[in-house]
Amino acid sequence: MTVRLRFAPSPTGNLHLGTLRAALFNWLYAQKKKGVFLCRIEDTDLQRSEARFEDSIFEGLAWLGLTCDESPMVGGDFGPYRQSERRGIYQTYIDQLIESGYAYYCFATPEDLEAEREEAKKAKKPYVYSGKYRDYFLDEAKQRVQAGEKAVLRFKMPQSGTVTVHDLIRGEVTFDYALIGDFILQKSDGTPAFNFAVVVDDALMNITHVIRGEDHLSNMPRQLAVFEALGFEPPQFAHLPMILGADKSKLSKRHGATNVIEYKEQGFLPEAMLNYLALLGWTPFGGHEKLPLQDLIQAFDIDQVNSSGAVFDVKKLSWLNGQYIRDLSATDFQHRVVPFIATTVMNKLKDLYNDLQLQQIMGLAQASITFLTEMEDFLQVFIEEDRAYQQRLNALGFKPEEQAFLSLFTQKVTGLDAAFSAQDMKVILEEIVAETGLGKGKVFRPIRIAMTGFQSGPDLMQVLALLGKGCLLRRLGMLIG
């Protein structure tokens, strides 16, 4: 039997890290089992759902390459894939539940319910909906609804006893029916409520495994009861631990970026994000933590997922990012990095350097940066105009007269071939060290500052060779001149 996994976000906010992690685990399992991964948009809350959030969700999935076999975008045999477009389907099952006596109309107003809650609070008892319309005559209820009265539909839950549910990650979990109460299947505006819609959809879409956040665990008894009332076979469930902020509370904006696309903008690679997220709550056998997607699929299994919450650590993500940047092929690196380089900068580079030199510059960058966004800073030294260079030099308080060997350096540069190499530069630098008797540091550092205006940066010989004879002599002239 093919497994069918679903990712069921509600478009009430941008794609969140926790939501994405749920998507990833579903996707990984589907890939591993050569099954189907589908995306269903749970937009039954008309007030909070927005099209732009749905866009955000798909934008994030696309960035990470988590492709959907079925979704509102690509369609599929089990659509529609937006709950807002499935009203007719839900109505069929609502009718069925009314006829079979599992569902009943409830005319309690929000004020009535609030009063019930207050009362329970005063009596220091746990609040459970009273079920006061539970045994109301159906004919009478239908008449009132026909007459235009507002009502919700509630599900008749068992009122006593316990239910034990099985979770792939947590094992057996037992709940007490007396504490659950009759929940809402359909709101008074006719839209289906979550615990009902999700069951109908999972059943009709032939979902075999539901992997979702731990926050859904306590909904299990309700959903299982609906599965049973409707005569559907429930799927298997796995509830993932929550992703937490540094203070161990639920991850939220005050912990930094939670919107997935922000990580793209900050220069993270999707490979690193995927790998890191997979490590949150799960460890592959063997202790290898850096696993590319294909290895992740191979190694993944639901029952190895652990059950305690995990703090999101951007430092480890960053480390992985550096690792994945280094793993890229030279051409792939260039493709990834181009969107992070302003066109003016790019044009300047192309003016100043030939293809081979550009490749060298890119190679230097790839070997050392952690985020793609570091590119702009990294490239500064190669494209700096003389005026900006001089300003920086002044700011550093550089005194050419203290560096007597600069004229020696000028002589040697003058004698260099126009197309000198980093190796050639190394030779003359070492000559200067030998001839002046100064240490390497006493020579290299001042030359770096004098020629680039920076105190640190990529390999000095490479930088000087790339800047070229003309640039060096011009700047030396400005200094000593």
Added chain:
RNA sequence: GGCCCCAUCGUCUAGGGGUUAGGACACCAGAUUUUCAUUCUGGUAACCGGGGUUCGAAUCCCCGUGGGGCUACCA
């Protein structure tokens, strides 16, 4: 408040009765480098507390404590 879930270095985790409690990130130190970064080597650092069970508990059980989730006409 009630119900449910959870608890090993700062963080992610391995380990599921006998281990010098292992790894990764971070951190610190050293090496490499003219330098930042990268890279390499080494180091510091943990079983929440209390009771049981057992010859023996980080591991099994109970209680506590702490954290989280749910307790909506949100999902």
